[in-house]
Amino acid sequence: MNNDSITVFKGDTSRLKNVIPIQERVEPNFYQQEVARIFKKAWLIVGSAEDLIEIGAYKVVDVPPLKASLVVVRSDDGKIRVFHNVCRHRGDKLVHDEHGCKKSFTCRFHAWTYSNSGTLTGVTDSTQFLGLDKDKMGLVEVHSEVWENIVFVNFDKNPRQTLKEWLGPIYDQYAGFSANRIKIADHRVVLNTNWNLAVNAFCEGYHNLYIHKNTVPDYQGGKTNPKRHRAYLEVGEHFARYSAHGNPNHKATPAEGLLYKHSKPMFPAFTHFNMEDLPPGVNPSRFAQWAFDIMHVVPNFVIGPQANTHSIMFFWPIDHNKTDVRVMRFGFKSDRPSDRIAQAHSITRGREVLREDLATMETNYQGVASGGIPYLFLSEQEQLIQNHYRAADDLLRDAGSQ
Numbered sequence: 119m120n121n122d123s124i125t126v127f128k129g130d131t132s133r134l135k136n137v138i139p140i141q142e143r144v145e146p147n148f149y150q151q152e153v154a155r156i157f158k159k160a161w162l163i164v165g166s167a168e169d170l171i172e173i174g175a176y177k178v179v180d181v182p183p184l185k186a187s188l189v190v191v192r193s194d195d196g197k198i199r200v201f202h203n204v205c206r207h208r209g210d211k212l213v214h215d216e217h218g219c220k221k222s223f224t225c226r227f228h229a230w231t232y233s234n235s236g237t238l239t240g241v242t243d244s245t246q247f248l249g250l251d252k253d254k255m256g257l258v259e260v261h262s263e264v265w266e267n268i269v270f271v272n273f274d275k276n277p278r279q280t281l282k283e284w285l286g287p288i289y290d291q292y293a294g295f296s297a298n299r300i301k302i303a304d305h306r307v308v309l310n311t312n313w314n315l316a317v318n319a320f321c322e323g324y325h326n327l328y329i330h331k332n333t334v335p336d337y338q339g340g341k342t343n344p345k346r347h348r349a350y351l352e353v354g355e356h357f358a359r360y361s362a363h364g365n366p367n368h369k370a371t372p373a374e375g376l377l378y379k380h381s382k383p384m385f386p387a388f389t390h391f392n393m394e395d396l397p398p399g400v401n402p403s404r405f406a407q408w409a410f411d412i413m414h415v416v417p418n419f420v421i422g423p424q425a426n427t428h429s430i431m432f433f434w435p436i437d438h439n440k441t442d443v444r445v446m447r448f449g450f451k452s453d454r455p456s457d458r459i460a461q462a463h464s465i466t467r468g469r470e471v472l473r474e475d476l477a478t479m480e481t482n483y484q485g486v487a488s489g490g491i492p493y494l495f496l497s498e499q500e501q502l503i504q505n506h507y508r509a510a511d512d513l514l515r516d517a518g519s520q
Contacts, residue, residue, distance in 0.1 A: 125499070126403050129353035134504040138494040144312045144487050149438035156417050156513045157183040159274050160356075161284045163419045163432065165190055166446060167267045168301050170198055174219045174234050178203060181271075182436045188260060189213050190269055193235040194221065198264055200271050201236050201257035212257070232257050265289070267296045268421075268430065284356050285415070291399025295423055296448065302427075303447040303465045307476060311483035313418055313435035314506070316443060319475050319482070320412065320420045320431060321502035323348055323362055329474050333467065337386040338409060340365035350403040353505040355512075356416040360502060361401050364388040364409030373463055381460035382426045382450060385410070385468050389425050399423075414502050416509040426450050427464070439483065445472060 142148050164179045169190075176191035187203035189212065205212045205225040212225050212232070222239060224231045231240035236257035244250065261272040263281040270281050282289045309316065319325075323346050326338055339346035343363050350361040370378070374387050383389040388409045393401065400423045401408040410424040420431040432444040447468060449461045485491065496504055 125348050126350045127498075127501070128351070129358075131353060131501065133508055134353065134501060135508070136496045136498075136500075136504060138496065138504070138507050139492065140486050140494050141489065141492060143314055144438060144483065146438045149435065151514060152435070152510070153183045155516075156510060157181075157273075157435075159272075159278070159513065160417050161263075161270045161272050161277075161279075161281050162417075163268055163415065163430065164188060164200065164262075164271050165269050166301060166430065166448070167192075167198060167264055167269055168296075168299070168448065169217065170269075172219055174221050175217075176213065176220065176234070177217045178213055178215070180434075180442075181273075182434045182442050184273060186273070187211060188271070189223070189257075190262075191234050194233070195235065198262065198269060199236060200260045200262040200269070202260065204258065205230055206238065206255045206257065207241075266292050266294075286354055286356065288354065288357055288359075288399055288413075291397060291402070292423075293397050295397050295400050296428060298451050299428070299448040300451050301446055302449040302461050303445075303468070305443075305445040305469065305472065307443050308436065309441050309443060309476060309479050310439060311441050311479040312438060312486070313433050313441045314510070315482050315486065316433040316441045316479050317414065317418055317420065317506060318503045319479055321358070321414050321506060322500045323360070323412075324497065324499050325475075325478075329478065330471055333470050333474060334386040336365050336368050337388075338362055338365055340367050340407075347499060349405040349408065350401075351499075351501055352402070353501055356509060357413060358502040358505040359399075359402075359411055359413035361403060361405055361411050362409040363405065364407050366407055377456070377460040377463055380456035381454075382457070384427050384449065384460060384464035385424060386464075386471075391425055412502070414506060416506070417513070429468075439487065441479070443476065443479075 165177055169177045170192040173192055173194055176189055179188045179190055189201045189203045192198050203212050207228055207230045210225060210227040212223050220234060222231050222233050229242045233239050236259055238252045238255045261277055263270050265281055326346050348360040349363045352359050370387060378387055393404045400411060410422055413421045418433045422429040427449045430446045434442040436442055
């Protein structure tokens with residue numbers, strides 16, 4: 119074994135713990151604290167600006183822990199705005215279609231109408247409303263910012279940090295990483311598991327050699343790194359990330375060999391390219407045999423940059439024992455049939471790998487909820503998980519002291 123298998127660790131690890139008491143965290147009362155002190159205060163990802171290219175394009179997004187429905191829309195002035203999907207008259211849901219493109223939204227209950235900038239523009243039988251001031255009755259806006267084509271929101275009336283402050287040093291490290299990419303896949307499944315355990319499943323590579331031995335048996339590590347240790351691992355206040363070691367001796371399947379003769383390699387194949395073409399946050403250590411990165415954004419998101427693709431994974435708690443998992447994949451823009459076929463192949467392979475990951479989540483929850491173990495015992499290669507619980511505890515403590 120040589121230096122290829124030795125992880126470069128970065129960040130403040132002094133407050134990480136490798137023993138995590140877990141019983142309390144899967145209980146209903148603890149979940150209510152998480153909703154009030156984490157999800158109502160944190161910056162949350164609600165989607166991709168890729169869905170909102172045209173003026174007037176909108177998407178309805180549910181945020182289960184807050185029982186909120188949002189309308190994310192590109193207004194006439196080109197700015198992306200996020201509103202509670204609630205009519206100001208009687209509180210009915212305003213927009214019922216999942217997506218579309220409109221200059222205005224009309225409530226089906228009493229036909230009150232709003233512009234795509236949130237302004238109340240029409241009230242039926244308006245003379246019967248005493249003291250009505252339409253300027254004060256626009257849609258209720260949620261704090262939002264767009265970072266690298268990803269839409270974030272914060273439900274706090276007065277967010278304690280800007281998104282830049284929340285993301286800290288990584289905010290300026292990913293400029294253009296998602297440029298010229300389109301959404302190529304969108305998966306969603308609801309599982310009987312706790313959201314923390316669902317996030318944890320994607321925050322380490324320890325499982326790859328075992329869970330994925332049938333679908334992608336040799337795509338990582340190789341002879342120099344048989345245990346598939348991460349090449350780079352960093353923890354921060356509201357993020358943590360690692361870089362995975364691609365196997366230079368990966369044996370391409372017949373389909374991969376054919377497809378990637380005529381298209382850019384995508385998962386589970388990895389391409390070599392000029393590292394200087396990457397923004398500094400992608401493969402931050404510039405590891406030569408780089409495969410992909412995983413970045414956990416606190417509290418419940420995972421972003422996965424690769425050379426020719428990336429993914430965004432959402433783990434929305436519905437309750438202490440139920441989680442809404444959503445996965446979006448993005449690829450390079452192309453009208454060439456060979457590229458479309460290669461992307462379809464990668465989507466299919468990725469979906470099967472995802473299913474293997476999802477298969478662990480319900481049984482993992484059953485084991486923890488049964489009381490069978492009092493704590494999680496984590497390795498150095500699972501520092502992203504350690505950081506997840508450190509960050510959650512900080513948010514629970516800080517919000518609770520206000």
